[in-house]
Amino acid sequence: MPLYEYLxxxxxxxxxxxxxxxxxxxxxxCPRCQSxxxxxxxxxxxxxxxxxxxxxxxxxxxxxxxxxxxxxSCHL
Ligand SMILES: [Zn+2]
Numbered sequence: 663m664p665l666y667e668y669l670x671x672x673x674x675x676x677x678x679x680x681x682x683x684x685x686x687x688x689x690x691x692c693p694r695c696q697s698x699x700x701x702x703x704x705x706x707x708x709x710x711x712x713x714x715x716x717x718x719x720x721x722x723x724x725x726x727x728x729x730x731x732x733x734x735s736c737h738l
Contacts, residue, residue, distance in 0.1 A: 664683060673697075
């Protein structure tokens with residue numbers, strides 16, 4: 663199971679918890695004050711989301727042998 667980081671809004675306690683992926687979006691009980699703590703999104707998760715979003719427009723437009731935005735003129 664993956665390890666997730668949680669931050670309690672109420673007491674500010676930060677803790678790690680092993681949870682199933684399907685449970686990761688739900689609040690976890692704080693071990694200090696028992697109030698529901700929200701998951702902290704790691705920098706790795708936000709980085710992978712950014713890189714996949716940026717790589718999308720690169721592949722779609724033209725082939726490497728022509729400089730136009732479509733390959734209608736190069737017949738490849
Ligand atoms: Zn707490």
